Amino acid sequence: MSEKKPPVLEVVKGAKPAEPAKTTKKGSGGGAGKGSANVVRFGEYGIEDGRFVQFKLMRTQGGSDRSEGSFPLCDFTCRIIEEIVADNGLSEANFLRIEGKRADGVPLPPVDVPTKAFFTSQGSWANDYWGTLPFIYPGNAKKDNLRACIQLYSGLDGNIPRKTTYQFIGWKKMESGWQYLHGGGAIDDKGLTDSIQVDLGPGNMSRYCLPAIPETSAAAQAGAEALLLLRICPASPQIGAALLAAVARAPLAEAHGCDFAIWLHGLTGSRKSAVAAIALSFFGKFDARSFPANWSDTDNDAEAKAHQAKDAVFVIDDFKPSVSRAEADKQHARAERLIRNIGNQAGRGRRTSDMRGTTTPFNRSLAIITAEDLPRGQSLLGRLLAQEVKRDCVDNPTLTKLQAAAREGKHAGLMSAYLQWLAPRMDKFKTDLPIVIEQLRNGAIRDGLCTSHPRAPEIFASLVAGLEVFFEFLEDLGAVSSEQSNCLLGECETALKQAFAEQHAYQAEQDETERFLALIRATLAAGNAHISNRLNQGPPETETTRLYALGWRDAGADDEGNKQYRSMGDCLGWYSQTNSNSQDEIWLEPNNAYQTVCKFARDQGDPFLVSASTLWRRMADKGLLLKVEPDDHSGRPRPTVKRMIAGRQLRVLVLSAESIESG
Template sequence: MGDMKDNIVDLVGKMKDKPDEQKVTIRKGMIGIEKPTDYDKEWNDLFFGTAYQVIKGKLYRVTVKDNGEIKQQNLANFAARIVKEIMRDNGQEMSLIFVIDGMVYGGHKLAAVQVPASKFNSMAWAVDAWGAAANPAPGSGAKDYLRHAIQHTGEQCERQTVYGHMGWRLIANQWYYLHGAGAVGDIEGKLSVDLSADNLERYSLPAGQVNYSAAMSKSLRILELVPRETFFTLWAVVFLAPLCEIMRRGNCEPSFLIWLLGHSGAMKSSVAALMLTHFGDFPNKLTLPANFKDTPNLLERKSFLVKDCLFVVDDFHPPTNKKEADRMDEAVQRLSRGYGDRHGRGRLNADSTAKKTYAAQGLCIITGEDVSSIGQSAAARQVVIELQKGDIDTETMTELQADAEQYSMAMRGFLEWLIPQMGTLPQQFHEQFIQLRKMASNDEQHKRVAEEISWLYMGFAAGLEYAASVGAIDEDKKVELVKESWQVFTDLGAKQAFRSNEEKTTVRFVKALVDLLATNTVWVKDIHGNDSEGQGQFIGWYDDQYYYLIIGKALSEVVKYYQAQGSFFNTTSQTLGKRLAQDGFINAVENQTSLLKKIEGKPRRVIYLRKACLKNL
């Protein structure tokens, strides 16, 4: 009785401040009220000095009326407390979470749950977490007192920041590389990282003592595989990915993605998983972090969180229906913009304020049986490499997979090697990039090609430089491989330039026209009325030098042509005319691409498409 009295007095004021007659009244008013038990004591220590008390596992609000009568208002059949406050930081957004545990009548414990701070006030989380065992008292007033009481317990609770992304982070003027099991550079283990909310926990690097020379030697074995173009490129991308933040600070951030192309059975997904084991536990293709069944929004979010690291999106495949085709095309467009332009998709909240955007922050490999047709600009952001069935056999793959843990150890060593250089590398990389881009430039190719050659070479060279520093390779072999890589990447660049040209709007238009004429889908008439070519839809006339096309009709048929192939051709007649003139496919006079010509006695507005250009294709 005495303990109960003292606690209540502390809730409403010091008893010594009360008149003697009121002290007597208070003691009389306590007769018959609920009393706390031994297992309540720990909880009541949390509420000392407040108007709240735990009695037999239930939470009460206790008040004393002016006449000394004590009133106990039951707030819930349970008590709850905030044991930890977690600030989740994904590099873009901060979200506060309370870790709350509880007790019900009889002293039975309620398991700790995580409650977003944004949902705490409603108190609906208690039933969601603990079911019918947690029963708040009715009434809005009781609910608010319950919220107030529980929140009071968090004033002195443990506070922790948990990071929810991969990659480099500057914390208290020190660089750390975050991953699912902690952070490289965090010797004392102070930092917390949790990637499980986005199913990225496999991105975890090993701890403990490592023989970095032996580990890096295992990774170097990948460079012995053929085709050299494919495996040199993949290995370069592995060691380029952790340089993204450094190059971003040096204004030369890589902005492209890799498309690993191969028919079913070529083991492209298994090879992608093998490369990904440099960053964590990805023993086979079934463990890859994403595929084209995922929504474009999810892919965009993951590409943001997998920072300074390699992201794999598996299995771009022929769609079975238009809905699937549209979703996959949107996914490719998002990935292409994210990695090629470092832009996320802008969206609005319900109140018309801008939502946070998720721009890609690492590098990406897409595996697929085909390459998406997304236009020249997007194609220039993609480096396509191929695997043929038989390039790598099952036995070799099994041997390489057995060394998978060594690859992640090699990567941890590479990251540790980078940390002391984080201050000087941005400027060094900037200067190196400018020089390499100039060496790789070619007036006949898209400017992005020279940049991609430069980035691949820089990633490859950085990996070899580290390998030499730990004794995994001698200087002569390093120089030999670096020299060979430049030739491999410039040859790849030439192929990339050709493919980019094939994706030009003008080339696609003219190629479609050639096909449409050859298959008698469209037809043109001899301008002199002597003959005709093709059948189907009429699109214009011709003579020995030109096709005189009604551009609107020709464009309409080309759009239908690509739609029938499950692709698209998005442009306007005006834009198409300008591009055809710029690329030398048509005659133009003073920026006029559609010219008047008298045909069959009437003036007709047509484009003059050179026949010779069609033959060159």
């Protein structure tokens, strides 16, 4: 007969309390190496033989007692060095910087793992970042326990360090005041500091890095040398003035945004890229072979970089839409997207898969674009200051001196000093600069300057305001005297006025109404269409030499010796002779004229994109239509009027014959 077992309660009361888990910390970094007898214990996890393990109570074989055993989770140890908050100016993303060591001593290099990837139930981050080097034992429970083990182990010495890394440059308001971020840290009113972490990613964006502030005498000398930029194109001083104004204005974008760009265009070999690189060299280690962006970049990449380059000059190099028609259309579409991003200070709206709105990058720089062609459309040109760099325009000795100063870091050093000077004044500029720009803009409008586009006075005022601030800095630095500063500012203003006066020609080239008339004339001269007599549909009763311009060609003579003419192509309209006191008219058939012009433009590789109704309204607004009539319903001017043509009443556009025959 078996012995009577004691009650369960007596067994529990007689049990000895379990000893607390012992934590033995030996070694550092990723943990113990191969063959180490050291054991690190933390909670139900620990390290044995250089690998993470989990401790569990197990029932002994053949009995009811339990003993503790260890189960390996992986073949390595690792530690979260720090938690990184990556701020890109739109949102923040969290990363865990993890490094480790395999049990056989093979190091696992530091990697930045997104927090979301680390805490996901899939638990595949180790192989995602270290490849086949680590091994994790199968099972979801193993992965969950490994994640908890790493987190506990990383916090043995206290909370995991946490820091913020900025992924953009430019002004940022910190607790201590305004600081200008760049690839090497930040600049404040005390000078250069490396306590701020900035990560601009791979590629040439990492070249946005500024040196320590030079001595006052060296900075003054660099300031005097920087003024050579005004002499880089002696025959076109407006180019140098615009570039120096861009350098001065870009760091002030925090106070008042730059919603325009400078477009340097010219034939290949005109050294426009080398000139643009001088302006860019004030913001880092740049030259004509290391621009931060070019036109082969994707749209999203270019927008993201322009957002990163906050309060700095940002160069996009080599707009050259001439490889093929399809490629040219893509380039022009890309240019339109980027320029509108700049002008509107807004990116393209996006939605997540669950239709939530997301923040999108937009340009926060002052962009300089080098190109061999102009963008299409008046609207885009209105957001630009276009400057042509001709092949004989750049002065080589001056360019060489400026390039040498850029290589020696003098330009970047001067910018560091400028930013240090601006830092304690940023709050004041955020209040005053918009007011100054508004006053300068109103003055330009009042004086009839910069009339090429409604945006032009604002762009002019913005550049001049930047120069005023920069020359004030140079004066305080001792690089120029007060009198020299005033003379230089007057010289730059005069040059910029000339630059904006030239914008009229660019606008005229892209004026849709003028282009429509030019294409009509070209279509008639090429023999693709003609203008008929409104009475008999024959050749207009005008001088023989003018018939050619109206789409008629010599067809010899009839039996009686009378000259005959042959019409070419479709009929676009009709010629109407008036009495001697008024000018002759041409009545265009709207649909035929518009369709023919669109086809002719498309065949040239430069499509005509304005709708017919918009085109007619613009022609009426500019006074190109001699006759309009009020709409019966709205009372607004209607561009087409009724006219009797060969016994039929048709609606036509009435233009002067002179505008079609000779322009």
